[in-house]
Amino acid sequence: MPKPANRPTSRYATEAAELLGLLIRHARIARKMTAQEVAERAGMSRGLVSRIEKGDLGTSIGAAFEVAAVLGLRLFDLDGRGITFRATEARSVNTLLPQTVRASSAQVDDDF
Amino acid sequence: MPKPANRPTSRYATEAAELLGLLIRHARIARKMTAQEVAERAGMSRGLVSRIEKGDLGTSIGAAFEVAAVLGLRLFDLDGRGITFRATEARSVNTLLPQTVRASSAQVDDDF
DNA sequence: AAGCTTTGCTCCATAAATTGATCACAAATG
DNA sequence: CATTTGTGATCAATTTATGGAGCAAAGCTT
Numbered sequence: 001m002p003k004p005a006n007r008p009t010s011r012y013a014t015e016a017a018e019l020l021g022l023l024i025r026h027a028r029i030a031r032k033m034t035a036q037e038v039a040e041r042a043g044m045s046r047g048l049v050s051r052i053e054k055g056d057l058g059t060s061i062g063a064a065f066e067v068a069a070v071l072g073l074r075l076f077d078l079d080g081r082g083i084t085f086r087a088t089e090a091r092s093v094n095t096l097l098p099q100t101v102r103a104s105s106a107q108v109d110d111d112f
Numbered sequence: 113m114p115k116p117a118n119r120p121t122s123r124y125a126t127e128a129a130e131l132l133g134l135l136i137r138h139a140r141i142a143r144k145m146t147a148q149e150v151a152e153r154a155g156m157s158r159g160l161v162s163r164i165e166k167g168d169l170g171t172s173i174g175a176a177f178e179v180a181a182v183l184g185l186r187l188f189d190l191d192g193r194g195i196t197f198r199a200t201e202a203r204s205v206n207t208l209l210p211q212t213v214r215a216s217s218a219q220v221d222d223d224f
Numbered sequence: 225a226a227g228c229t230t231t232g233c234t235c236c237a238t239a240a241a242t243t244g245a246t247c248a249c250a251a252a253t254g
Numbered sequence: 255c256a257t258t259t260g261t262g263a264t265c266a267a268t269t270t271a272t273g274g275a276g277c278a279a280a281g282c283t284t
Protein backbone atom coordinates (compact mmCIF):
# COMPACT_ATOMS: atom_id res chain seq x y z
CA MET A 1 0.00 0.00 0.00
CA PRO A 2 1.44 3.20 -1.14
CA LYS A 3 2.11 5.43 1.76
CA PRO A 4 1.56 9.15 1.84
CA ALA A 5 4.28 11.71 2.35
CA ASN A 6 3.35 12.69 5.85
CA ARG A 7 6.98 12.99 6.77
CA PRO A 8 8.42 14.13 10.06
CA THR A 9 10.72 16.96 9.10
CA SER A 10 13.97 17.80 10.79
CA ARG A 11 14.62 21.28 12.04
CA TYR A 12 17.40 21.68 9.55
CA ALA A 13 15.19 20.92 6.55
CA THR A 14 12.53 23.29 7.79
CA GLU A 15 14.96 26.13 8.29
CA ALA A 16 16.78 25.50 5.04
CA ALA A 17 13.53 25.80 3.12
CA GLU A 18 12.67 28.89 5.13
CA LEU A 19 15.97 30.50 4.30
CA LEU A 20 15.64 29.66 0.63
CA GLY A 21 12.22 31.30 0.63
CA LEU A 22 13.60 34.41 2.26
CA LEU A 23 16.45 34.63 -0.23
CA ILE A 24 13.93 34.44 -3.05
CA ARG A 25 11.63 36.99 -1.48
CA HIS A 26 14.45 39.44 -0.94
CA ALA A 27 15.68 39.02 -4.49
CA ARG A 28 12.18 39.62 -5.82
CA ILE A 29 11.68 42.75 -3.77
CA ALA A 30 15.13 44.01 -4.74
CA ARG A 31 14.06 43.70 -8.37
CA LYS A 32 10.82 45.48 -7.57
CA MET A 33 8.81 42.66 -9.07
CA THR A 34 5.40 41.49 -7.93
CA ALA A 35 4.70 37.88 -7.09
CA GLN A 36 2.39 37.84 -10.10
CA GLU A 37 5.18 38.92 -12.46
CA VAL A 38 7.56 36.31 -11.13
CA ALA A 39 4.87 33.66 -11.39
CA GLU A 40 4.21 34.52 -15.03
CA ARG A 41 7.88 34.49 -15.97
CA ALA A 42 8.41 31.22 -14.14
CA GLY A 43 5.30 29.71 -15.66
CA MET A 44 3.46 29.02 -12.44
CA SER A 45 0.69 30.38 -10.23
CA ARG A 46 1.07 33.27 -7.84
CA GLY A 47 0.03 31.07 -4.95
CA LEU A 48 2.90 28.71 -5.60
CA VAL A 49 5.40 31.56 -5.55
CA SER A 50 3.89 32.62 -2.26
CA ARG A 51 4.31 29.15 -0.77
CA ILE A 52 7.89 28.91 -1.97
CA GLU A 53 8.74 32.25 -0.33
CA LYS A 54 7.03 31.05 2.81
CA GLY A 55 9.29 28.02 2.91
CA ASP A 56 6.66 25.36 2.20
CA LEU A 57 8.38 21.97 2.26
CA GLY A 58 5.86 20.52 -0.16
CA THR A 59 6.80 22.63 -3.15
CA SER A 60 8.84 20.98 -5.87
CA ILE A 61 12.53 21.59 -6.43
CA GLY A 62 11.84 22.47 -10.03
CA ALA A 63 9.44 25.23 -9.06
CA ALA A 64 11.73 26.72 -6.42
CA PHE A 65 14.83 26.64 -8.62
CA GLU A 66 12.88 28.05 -11.53
CA VAL A 67 11.87 31.05 -9.45
CA ALA A 68 15.48 31.45 -8.38
CA ALA A 69 16.50 31.37 -12.03
CA VAL A 70 13.94 34.01 -12.97
CA LEU A 71 15.28 36.26 -10.23
CA GLY A 72 18.89 35.62 -11.18
CA LEU A 73 19.70 33.99 -7.87
CA ARG A 74 22.85 31.90 -8.14
CA LEU A 75 22.31 29.11 -5.67
CA PHE A 76 25.28 26.85 -5.03
CA ASP A 77 27.39 29.32 -6.97
CA LEU A 78 29.97 29.86 -4.26
CA ASP A 79 32.97 30.67 -6.40
CA GLY A 80 31.53 32.76 -9.21
CA ARG A 81 32.42 30.29 -11.92
CA GLY A 82 28.79 29.52 -12.55
CA ILE A 83 26.51 26.65 -11.84
CA THR A 84 27.30 25.03 -15.16
CA PHE A 85 30.95 24.66 -14.36
CA ARG A 86 30.32 23.34 -10.91
CA ALA A 87 27.83 20.79 -12.16
CA THR A 88 30.32 19.57 -14.74
CA GLU A 89 33.07 19.45 -12.16
CA ALA A 90 31.01 17.46 -9.71
CA ARG A 91 29.98 15.09 -12.46
CA SER A 92 33.58 14.35 -13.36
CA VAL A 93 34.44 13.71 -9.74
CA ASN A 94 31.52 11.34 -9.66
CA THR A 95 33.18 9.01 -12.12
CA LEU A 96 36.07 8.57 -9.72
CA LEU A 97 33.90 7.38 -6.87
CA PRO A 98 32.60 3.86 -6.30
CA GLN A 99 29.23 3.32 -7.86
CA THR A 100 27.80 1.27 -5.06
CA VAL A 101 28.29 1.04 -1.35
CA ARG A 102 28.94 -2.19 0.43
CA ALA A 103 27.89 -2.53 4.03
CA SER A 104 31.14 -4.41 4.73
CA SER A 105 32.99 -2.73 7.55
CA ALA A 106 30.28 -0.09 7.85
CA GLN A 107 32.69 2.55 9.02
CA VAL A 108 31.40 6.08 8.70
CA ASP A 109 34.22 8.51 8.08
CA ASP A 110 32.88 11.91 8.90
CA ASP A 111 34.46 14.60 6.81
CA PHE A 112 32.84 17.44 8.72
CA MET B 113 -10.54 25.22 -14.86
CA PRO B 114 -7.63 23.86 -12.96
CA LYS B 115 -4.53 23.80 -15.03
CA PRO B 116 -1.76 21.20 -15.09
CA ALA B 117 1.77 21.82 -13.93
CA ASN B 118 3.57 20.86 -17.11
CA ARG B 119 6.26 23.47 -16.65
CA PRO B 120 9.03 24.35 -19.04
CA THR B 121 12.25 24.28 -17.07
CA SER B 122 15.19 26.60 -17.52
CA ARG B 123 18.67 25.21 -17.92
CA TYR B 124 19.72 26.78 -14.66
CA ALA B 125 17.02 25.02 -12.66
CA THR B 126 17.84 21.71 -14.29
CA GLU B 127 21.52 22.00 -13.53
CA ALA B 128 21.00 23.28 -10.01
CA ALA B 129 18.87 20.24 -9.20
CA GLU B 130 21.45 18.04 -10.86
CA LEU B 131 24.24 19.52 -8.78
CA LEU B 132 22.24 19.17 -5.58
CA GLY B 133 21.69 15.52 -6.41
CA LEU B 134 25.38 14.98 -7.00
CA LEU B 135 26.31 16.68 -3.74
CA ILE B 136 23.92 14.38 -1.92
CA ARG B 137 25.16 11.31 -3.71
CA HIS B 138 28.77 12.12 -2.92
CA ALA B 139 27.97 12.76 0.72
CA ARG B 140 26.13 9.46 0.95
CA ILE B 141 28.98 7.49 -0.59
CA ALA B 142 31.51 9.29 1.60
CA ARG B 143 29.54 8.06 4.61
CA LYS B 144 29.45 4.58 3.13
CA MET B 145 25.69 4.46 3.43
CA THR B 146 23.31 2.67 1.09
CA ALA B 147 20.37 4.43 -0.49
CA GLN B 148 18.16 2.16 1.58
CA GLU B 149 19.75 3.30 4.83
CA VAL B 150 19.41 6.96 3.94
CA ALA B 151 15.81 6.41 2.92
CA GLU B 152 15.01 4.78 6.24
CA ARG B 153 16.65 7.53 8.27
CA ALA B 154 14.94 10.20 6.22
CA GLY B 155 11.60 8.44 6.43
CA MET B 156 11.08 7.93 2.72
CA SER B 157 11.38 5.29 0.03
CA ARG B 158 14.59 4.22 -1.68
CA GLY B 159 13.15 5.22 -5.04
CA LEU B 160 12.68 8.78 -3.88
CA VAL B 161 16.27 9.03 -2.70
CA SER B 162 17.32 7.74 -6.10
CA ARG B 163 15.24 10.37 -7.89
CA ILE B 164 16.65 13.14 -5.71
CA GLU B 165 20.21 12.06 -6.45
CA LYS B 166 19.35 11.93 -10.12
CA GLY B 167 18.27 15.56 -10.00
CA ASP B 168 14.58 15.00 -10.59
CA LEU B 169 12.88 18.40 -10.65
CA GLY B 170 9.64 16.91 -9.41
CA THR B 171 10.82 15.90 -5.98
CA SER B 172 9.76 18.03 -3.05
CA ILE B 173 12.01 20.47 -1.26
CA GLY B 174 11.20 18.82 2.03
CA ALA B 175 12.39 15.43 0.81
CA ALA B 176 15.61 16.76 -0.70
CA PHE B 177 16.53 18.87 2.32
CA GLU B 178 15.68 16.04 4.67
CA VAL B 179 18.13 13.79 2.88
CA ALA B 180 20.73 16.54 3.06
CA ALA B 181 20.07 16.80 6.78
CA VAL B 182 20.46 13.06 7.30
CA LEU B 183 23.80 13.19 5.51
CA GLY B 184 24.94 16.23 7.42
CA LEU B 185 25.15 18.39 4.33
CA ARG B 186 25.11 22.06 5.25
CA LEU B 187 23.44 23.74 2.30
CA PHE B 188 23.42 27.53 2.32
CA ASP B 189 25.83 27.42 5.21
CA LEU B 190 28.49 29.59 3.63
CA ASP B 191 30.01 31.12 6.71
CA GLY B 192 30.00 28.30 9.23
CA ARG B 193 27.66 30.02 11.63
CA GLY B 194 24.95 27.52 10.91
CA ILE B 195 21.68 27.58 9.08
CA THR B 196 19.81 28.62 12.17
CA PHE B 197 21.70 31.84 12.52
CA ARG B 198 21.41 32.72 8.88
CA ALA B 199 17.68 32.05 8.82
CA THR B 200 17.15 34.24 11.85
CA GLU B 201 19.33 36.96 10.39
CA ALA B 202 17.53 36.96 7.08
CA ARG B 203 14.21 37.05 8.86
CA SER B 204 15.14 40.16 10.79
CA VAL B 205 16.28 41.86 7.61
CA ASN B 206 12.96 40.95 6.13
CA THR B 207 11.11 43.12 8.60
CA LEU B 208 13.01 46.13 7.34
CA LEU B 209 11.90 45.64 3.75
CA PRO B 210 8.62 46.78 2.22
CA GLN B 211 5.95 44.13 2.53
CA THR B 212 4.51 44.74 -0.92
CA VAL B 213 5.86 45.90 -4.23
CA ARG B 214 4.23 48.62 -6.28
CA ALA B 215 4.70 48.65 -10.01
CA SER B 216 5.15 52.46 -9.84
CA SER B 217 8.34 53.47 -11.63
CA ALA B 218 9.23 49.85 -12.33
CA GLN B 219 12.94 50.42 -12.02
CA VAL B 220 14.93 47.24 -11.64
CA ASP B 221 18.11 47.78 -9.71
CA ASP B 222 20.28 44.79 -10.39
CA ASP B 223 22.53 44.00 -7.51
CA PHE B 224 24.49 41.36 -9.38
C1' DA C 225 33.96 -16.54 -12.34
C1' DA C 226 30.43 -17.20 -8.85
C1' DG C 227 27.57 -15.06 -5.61
C1' DC C 228 25.63 -11.50 -3.04
C1' DT C 229 24.46 -6.51 -2.89
C1' DT C 230 23.29 -2.07 -4.57
C1' DT C 231 21.21 0.41 -7.77
C1' DG C 232 17.95 1.99 -11.62
C1' DC C 233 14.07 1.27 -13.77
C1' DT C 234 9.28 0.04 -14.68
C1' DC C 235 4.11 -0.09 -13.43
C1' DC C 236 0.31 0.97 -10.58
C1' DA C 237 -2.57 2.69 -6.60
C1' DT C 238 -3.15 6.58 -3.72
C1' DA C 239 -2.03 10.66 -1.12
C1' DA C 240 -0.47 15.22 -2.11
C1' DA C 241 0.75 19.31 -4.89
C1' DT C 242 -0.78 22.74 -8.13
C1' DT C 243 -4.12 25.63 -10.29
C1' DG C 244 -7.64 29.26 -10.92
C1' DA C 245 -10.93 31.88 -8.58
C1' DT C 246 -12.31 34.61 -4.80
C1' DC C 247 -12.10 37.04 -0.33
C1' DA C 248 -10.26 40.10 3.26
C1' DC C 249 -6.62 42.67 4.83
C1' DA C 250 -2.30 45.47 4.46
C1' DA C 251 0.03 48.93 2.31
C1' DA C 252 1.20 52.31 -1.07
C1' DT C 253 -0.79 56.10 -3.95
C1' DG C 254 -3.15 60.43 -4.79
C1' DC D 255 -9.40 59.87 3.45
C1' DA D 256 -10.44 57.29 -0.58
C1' DT D 257 -8.64 54.31 -4.01
C1' DT D 258 -5.81 51.08 -5.89
C1' DT D 259 -2.70 47.34 -5.66
C1' DG D 260 -0.09 43.38 -3.49
C1' DT D 261 -0.44 39.64 -0.65
C1' DG D 262 -2.09 35.53 1.96
C1' DA D 263 -5.53 32.35 2.71
C1' DT D 264 -9.15 29.15 1.34
C1' DC D 265 -11.74 25.85 -1.83
C1' DA D 266 -12.77 22.47 -5.57
C1' DA D 267 -10.99 20.15 -9.52
C1' DT D 268 -7.17 17.94 -11.58
C1' DT D 269 -2.50 16.76 -12.26
C1' DT D 270 1.38 15.09 -10.01
C1' DA D 271 4.58 12.95 -6.67
C1' DT D 272 5.27 9.10 -3.74
C1' DG D 273 5.45 4.25 -2.01
C1' DG D 274 5.71 -0.64 -2.96
C1' DA D 275 6.97 -4.56 -5.52
C1' DG D 276 9.42 -6.59 -9.06
C1' DC D 277 13.05 -7.19 -12.50
C1' DA D 278 17.55 -6.52 -14.90
C1' DA D 279 22.09 -4.59 -14.98
C1' DA D 280 26.04 -3.37 -12.64
C1' DG D 281 29.24 -3.42 -8.60
C1' DC D 282 31.80 -5.35 -4.62
C1' DT D 283 33.91 -9.39 -2.46
C1' DT D 284 36.03 -13.61 -2.37
